[in-house]
Every structure is written in C-alpha cells, then in structure tokens.
Amino acid sequence: xxxxxxxxxxxxxxxxxxxxxxxxxxxxxxxxxxxxxxxxxxxxxxxxxxxxxxxxxxxxxxxxxxxxxxxxxxxxxxxxxxxxxxxxxxxxxxxxxxxxxxxxxxxxxxxxxxxxxxxxxxxxxxxxxxxxxxxxxxxxxxxxxxxxxxxxxxxxxxxxxxxxxxxxxxxxxxxxxxxxxxxxxxxxxxxxxxxxxxxxxxxxxxxxxxxxxxxxxxxxxxxxxxxxxxxxxxxxxxxxxxxxxxxxxxxxxxxxxxxxxxxxxxxxxxxxxxxxxxxxxxxxxxxxxx
Amino acid sequence: xxxxxxxxxxxxxxxxxxxxxxxxxxxxxxxxxxxxxxxxxxxxxxxxxxxxxxxxxxxxxxxxxxxxxxxxxxxxxxxxxxxxxxxxxxxxxxxxxxxxxxxxxxxxxxxxxxxxxxxxxxxxxxxxxxxxxxxxxxxxxxxxxxxxxxxxxxxxxxxxxxxxxxxxxxxxxxxxxxxxxxxxxxxxxxxxxxxxxxxxxxxxxxxxxxxxxxxxxxxxxxxxxxxxxxxxxxxxxxxxxxxxxxxxxxxxxxxxxxxxxxxxxxxxxxxxxxxxxxxxxxxxxxxxxx
Amino acid sequence: xxxxxxxxxxxxxxxxxxxxxxxxxxxxxxxxxxxxxxxxxxxxxxxxxxxxxxxxxxxxxxxxxxxxxxxxxxxxxxxxxxxxxxxxxxxxxxxxxxxxxxxxxxxxxxxxxxxxxxxxxxx
Numbered sequence: 001x002x003x004x005x006x007x008x009x010x011x012x013x014x015x016x017x018x019x020x021x022x023x024x025x026x027x028x029x030x031x032x033x034x035x036x037x038x039x040x041x042x043x044x045x046x047x048x049x050x051x052x053x054x055x056x057x058x059x060x061x062x063x064x065x066x067x068x069x070x071x072x073x074x075x076x077x078x079x080x081x082x083x084x085x086x087x088x089x090x091x092x093x094x095x096x097x098x099x100x101x102x103x104x105x106x107x108x109x110x111x112x113x114x115x116x117x118x119x120x121x122x123x124x125x126x127x128x129x130x131x132x133x134x135x136x137x138x139x140x141x142x143x144x145x146x147x148x149x150x151x152x153x154x155x156x157x158x159x160x161x162x163x164x165x166x167x168x169x170x171x172x173x174x175x176x177x178x179x180x181x182x183x184x185x186x187x188x189x190x191x192x193x194x195x196x197x198x199x200x201x202x203x204x205x206x207x208x209x210x211x212x213x214x215x216x217x218x219x220x221x222x223x224x225x226x227x228x229x230x231x232x233x234x235x236x237x238x239x240x241x242x243x244x245x246x247x248x249x250x251x252x253x254x255x256x257x258x259x260x261x262x263x264x265x266x267x268x269x270x271x272x273x274x275x276x277x278x279x280x281x282x283x284x285x286x287x288x289x290x
Numbered sequence: 291x292x293x294x295x296x297x298x299x300x301x302x303x304x305x306x307x308x309x310x311x312x313x314x315x316x317x318x319x320x321x322x323x324x325x326x327x328x329x330x331x332x333x334x335x336x337x338x339x340x341x342x343x344x345x346x347x348x349x350x351x352x353x354x355x356x357x358x359x360x361x362x363x364x365x366x367x368x369x370x371x372x373x374x375x376x377x378x379x380x381x382x383x384x385x386x387x388x389x390x391x392x393x394x395x396x397x398x399x400x401x402x403x404x405x406x407x408x409x410x411x412x413x414x415x416x417x418x419x420x421x422x423x424x425x426x427x428x429x430x431x432x433x434x435x436x437x438x439x440x441x442x443x444x445x446x447x448x449x450x451x452x453x454x455x456x457x458x459x460x461x462x463x464x465x466x467x468x469x470x471x472x473x474x475x476x477x478x479x480x481x482x483x484x485x486x487x488x489x490x491x492x493x494x495x496x497x498x499x500x501x502x503x504x505x506x507x508x509x510x511x512x513x514x515x516x517x518x519x520x521x522x523x524x525x526x527x528x529x530x531x532x533x534x535x536x537x538x539x540x541x542x543x544x545x546x547x548x549x550x551x552x553x554x555x556x557x558x559x560x561x562x563x564x565x566x567x568x569x570x571x572x573x574x575x576x577x578x579x580x
Numbered sequence: 581x582x583x584x585x586x587x588x589x590x591x592x593x594x595x596x597x598x599x600x601x602x603x604x605x606x607x608x609x610x611x612x613x614x615x616x617x618x619x620x621x622x623x624x625x626x627x628x629x630x631x632x633x634x635x636x637x638x639x640x641x642x643x644x645x646x647x648x649x650x651x652x653x654x655x656x657x658x659x660x661x662x663x664x665x666x667x668x669x670x671x672x673x674x675x676x677x678x679x680x681x682x683x684x685x686x687x688x689x690x691x692x693x694x695x696x697x698x699x700x701x702x703x
Binding site: 058059144145148181182211 | 598599602626627628630650691
C-alpha cells in the first residue's frame with residue numbers, strides 16, 4: 001500500500017482541505033489524521049459509525065498518597081517543574097508534572113507512586129474503509145508516539161496498487177518527524193507568505209534527511225503571486241516536483257462548513273485540486289512528475 | 291495589562307492580531323512565545339537587538355568515578371542515558387534536567403553543567419519592545435524560554451508597558467505556560483468548522499485556567515460562521531470581527547504591519563484595544579482576587 | 581555470526597520493521613545455523629528516547645551485527661559505542677536481507693539521520 005503524507009510546516013495552509021479532497025477523489029480505503037493536537041479531518045469526512053476508542057498513555061505522572069504524606073515538603077523542594085502544590089496539603093499538578101519521578105525517590109515516607117496517565121485517545125472508524133485518528137489531551141506532550149500509533153492503526157494489508165492518505169500536522173517537530181517514517185511521498189502544501197515560505201523550507205529539509213521523496217503545491221496562490229513564483233523557482237532549482245497552484249476560494253470554506261470536500265461541489269479550488277491530484281497519482285505510482 | 295493572544299490552530303491570524311495590537315498601543319511590548327516558529331520578528335524587523343542565551347542544567351559524568359552500576363540508566367524515564375562500551379552516554383536532547391540521575395548515583399559520579407538550549411532576543415521597532423523566543427533545533431522543551439520571556443515581560447509591564455503575548459498554536463503544555471500570568475486571553479477564530487472546533491479547544495483551556503477571555507472573528511465573510519455560533523452558544527464575548535480582506539491578506543503575506551501603513555486598519559485595532567482595556571478594567575473590579 | 585534485526589512479529593514469516601526504536605520485536609538470528617530467537621522491544625512503549633533504549637537492548641545482547649532500515653543519531657551513538665557494525669536493509673523481506681548480508685551485498689549504514697526526537701511529556 002502506497003502512503004501519501006500531506007504536510008505544510010505552517011498551520012492554516014489548507015492541508016486538511018486538500019487531504020479530504022484527495023481522499024474523496026481516490027476513494028482511499030485507508031486514511032489517517034496525524035494532527036493529534038487538533039484533529040480536523042473528521043469534520044469534513046464525517047463518519048457514519050462510532051469509532052473504536054482506546055486510551056493512549058504517555059509518561060506516568062506522580063501521585064501523592066495523602067494518607068502517607070507527612071507534609072515534609074522535600075518533594076516540592078526537589079521538583080524542578082513547579083508541579084507540586086502545598087495548599088494546604090501536598091499534591092501534584094498533573095499539567096505541570098513531567099513524570100521524572102524525582103519526588104518518588106526523595107520522599108522519606110514512600111508516599112509517592114508513579115501512575116499511568118491517559119494522555120489522549122486513539123480512534124478507529126472501520127467500515128468499508130479504515131479511518132485512523134487520535135486526540136491528545138489538553139496540556140499534554142507525547143505527540144510523536146501517538147502519531148506513530150495512528151499510523152500503525154492503518155495497518156499495511158493492502159497491496160501496492162492502493163493508496164493510503166495521511167493528513168499530517170503543522171510544524172516541524174516530533175509529530176511531523178514521526179509521521180514521515182515509512183511514507184512513499186510527502187506533499188508539502190505551501191502558502192505564499194513570508195511565514196509560509198520559511199516553514200516550507202524547514203519541512204523540505206526535514207523530509208530530505210529521511211530520504212523521503214517530496215513534492216510541492218501552492219495553495220491560495222493568488223494571495224501573493226510574487227511569492228508563489230518564488231516557491232516555484234525554489235522547486236525548479238532543487239528539482240522538487242511542483243504539482244500546481246490552487247487559488248484562494250471562499251467556496252472552500254463554505255464546502256467544509258457543510259461537511260463537504262472541495263471536490264464535492266463545483267468550485268475553482270476543487271478544479272485545480274483535481275489537476276494536482278492526477279499529477280500526484282502519476283508521481284506516486286509511476287515515479288513521474290508532470 | 292497583559293493580553294495573551296491564542297488560537298487553537300496556526301494560520302488563523304494570531305500573530306497578525308498581536309503584532310497590530312502592540313503597534314497601536316503607544317507603549318507596548320510584544321512577546322513571541324511561539325518558540326519553535328517565531329514569526330512576529332518578520333513583521334517588526336526589530337533593531338538594537340540584544341541576545342541572551344537560555345541555559346538548562348545538563349548532567350555530566352566523571353568516568354573515573356562511574357562504576358557501571360546503571361542505576362541512573364534504570365532511573366531515567368526519558369531514556370536519556372545508556373551504558374555502553376564501559377562508559378555512560380548522556381543524551382542532552384532527551385534530558386529534561388530533572389536532576390534525578392545525580393540523586394541516584396551511589397558513586398557521586400554525576401554533576402550538572404549549564405547548557406544553552408535557546409535564546410531570547412530583545413529589540414525595538416518604532417517604540418514597541420519586541421521580545422522573541424527561539425528554541426534551538428532538536429531541544430526537548432521550550433518552557434525555560436517561556437519563563438524568561440514572561441519574566442522580562444513582567445519587568446516591562448512594571449515600567450508601564452502593555453504586554454501582548456503571541457502564544458504557540460494548540461493547547462499543549464507550552465501554551466498553558468504562555469498564558470500563566472495573562473490578565474486577559476484573546477482568542478482568534480476563523481469562520482469554518484475547523485475554526486469553531488479549535489476555538490472550542492482553546493476556550494476549554496483558558497476556562498480551565500480561569501482566564502477572562504473574548505474572541506476576535508477573523509476572515510469573516512458575512513455568511514454562516516460556526517465560530518460565531520459557538521460564541522453565542524457559550525456566551526463568549528465577541529470583541530471584534532475582521533472582514534475577509536484581500537488587501538489585509540496581501541499585506542500580511544509580505545510581513546507588513548497593516549496598522550502602520552493604513553489608517554482604517556489602525557483605527558480598527560485601536561478600537562479593539564480600547565475594548566480589551568475596558569474588559570480588563572471591568573475584570574479587575576469584579577474579580578480583584580484573580 | 582549472530583545478527584540482530586528489528587521485526588514486526590515474533591514468528592519466522594515476519595518482516596523487517598520500518599522503524600528501529602519502536603519495532604515490536606528484535607530477532608536474533610544465527611547466520612550459520614538459521615536458529616532464531618525473539619526479544620520483545622520494551623522501548624516501543626517509551627513516550628520518548630525509544631531509539632536509545634532499543635539500542636541499549638541491542639548492545640546488551642552483544643550481536644555480531646545489527647541490520648536496520650535507518651537509524652537515528654542517538655541510537656547510532658549507542659550501537660557504535662559498543663563497536664557493533666550496522667548494515668542497511670534493502671526492502672522489508674527478512675530472508676532476502678539475510679541472504680544479501682551473507683553474500684556481502686548489504687552496505688554498511690553510513691547516513692545517520694538526526695532522529696525522531698519524540699520526547700517525553702513536553703514538546
């Protein structure tokens with residue numbers, strides 16, 4: 001099964017809008033939302049069943065047993081993360097606790113235990129297709145591992161003629177890096193703004209390190225034609241396949257607000273997206289751009 | 291007054307709003323807490339920059355004292371230590387600086403040294419003090435930088451400046467840290483189901499921390515707006531609406547501060563700031579203990 | 581020689597795992613006799629630093645070589661610290677890779693990537 005990952009570097013470039021359109025066009029039987037901090041794909045591609053839900057555990061967090069605690073305060077003294085309150089009894093602030101367990105080893109009364117802490121939920125929608133997604137709890141970290149779980153949930157049982165589409169997360173950090181592993185192509189959705197270009201560069205560098213083939217398309221290109229051309233130039237000079245440009249389209253927001261993808265109704269962004277999509281297919285299955 | 295500007299997701303206009311508010315204030319400091327991808331400085335282009343390295347404590351081993359007992363390797367929950375080839379290897383980029391390995395070592399073979407993990411730059415741009423936090427690539431956590439940024443921000447507030455904190459996107463730990471001392475949280479939302487979904491998440495976060503908040507609806511298109519519906523449903527005050535505006539988008543894409551180049555934008559942000567000041571003043575009267 | 585290789589399942593028909601640090605198991609294989617043993621990779625559950633912990637597990641088993649699709653910098657430091665040679669797998673077929681290794685067709689892993697860095701509680 002070929003895996004396509006859609007990334008952007010910057011948030012708000014239209015990653016999820018385009019990913020949902022590709023999923024619709026390809027009738028992909030496997031797709032995933034790896035933006036575990038704020039998953040949005042399910043809002044456009046509504047599912048007609050309840051998901052199978054599994055708790056996801058991050059690092060254990062400290063818990064002070066009030067019956068054993070002598071209020072000596074040693075834990076608070078040693079906690080470097082300001083995560084132990086003492087008003088009026090000593091207790092751990094789960095949002096501040098980093099799970100280092102220093103408090104556990106300094107406690108003279110053995111009053112502290114490290115407890116499994118649910119950091120989020122993994123979700124799987126399975127019908128004739130499989131949609132894998134997850135949601136990280138507020139105030140958590142651990143995104144990289146959860147992303148890996150979301151991808152794992154997709155499985156690998158379909159053959160080489162099938163396409164799995166993964167909506168990635170913004171940024172360039174751990175969750176993005178975790179999502180790149182093992183994919184066949186990364187499509188970078190770029191935005192023609194100073195911030196967008198800066199973040200696009202960093203994503204391309206990251207993908208290069210993992211020797212993953214990349215391609216670029218520009219979304220909302222007419223916001224700044226000069227910047228769009230700059231991006232096109234970069235792609236040419238680095239020999240990165242450039243798959244096209246999609247105009248800003250108010251109909252796109254309308255469509256997603258109605259729970260539709262931009263290829264479910266006639267609109268300029270949908271039409272251009274379809275063109276980009278066919279070039280994408282050629283690139284993934286035939287290794288040829290254009 | 292300290293105002294934190296947040297959004298559940300990147301690309302909603304958080305930086306645009308915080309940069310423009312700081313620009314019209316008359317006596318402000320702009321604090322960029324998005325340490326992985328700071329963008330505010332692209333707009334301000336601050337001069338007279340001073341830079342300060344942010345250090346964290348990092349363990350160091352004295353090989354002569356190390357007996358290879360591996361107690362530290364077993365203790366470290368972040369897998370930052372390995373014992374190989376008769377030597378202890380320390381992986382700084384995984385270390386959370388909890389100090390625990392020093393405590394468990396029976397031979398006192400471990401000490402701590404300071405190591406740079408990021409920087410804070412302070413400069414000015416037409417009367418606005420611009421504070422930028424930058425996390426070094428590959429580092430575990432930006433939180434020590436946030437602490438330093440907010441401390442400097444506090445000093446500037448004591449000197450009479452209004453502080454505008456540009457927060458990282460999402461609802462993870464680092465966002466919580468960024469809004470710790472805020473008097474008011476301004477939530478920026480887009481008119482789409484994605485926007486409303488992310489607004490709900492970030493609203494939940496600020497409510498958890500008991501922060502008074504209000505919303506700015508950005509890229510408003512005069513049609514159905516799920517984010518507005520959310521605000522009405524939850525009695526969340528809408529402090530202003532920025533209509534979708536090609537010109538504004540274009541200025542933004544070039545890194546231009548709209549309020550500095552066009553009167554109508556200046557007036558709009560002026561008026562938004564007045565509204566925020568009133569809300570904060572009102573809060574101080576009704577909830578003086580917060 | 582005993583070689584170690586990250587794999588997906590703990591049976592003979594398993595494939596090479598795509599990810600070193602979070603592979604479900606490691607296979608220990610005697611290239612002379614074909615005998616095999618499986619070790620559960622306890623590093624797979626770590627929220628962060630999985631590569632390092634996995635590398636420590638490999639080092640503690642002292643194989644003559646490690647076969648991997650790719651490897652992060654931190655894990656590579658651990659493996660190299662123990663003097664264990666690393667070879668780059670080609671594709672995910674286990675038997676093909678072992679045969680290639682015996683014929684001397686697998687290349688030594690040279691390009692080390694900067695790591696997945698999926699840290700612990702705070703990003």
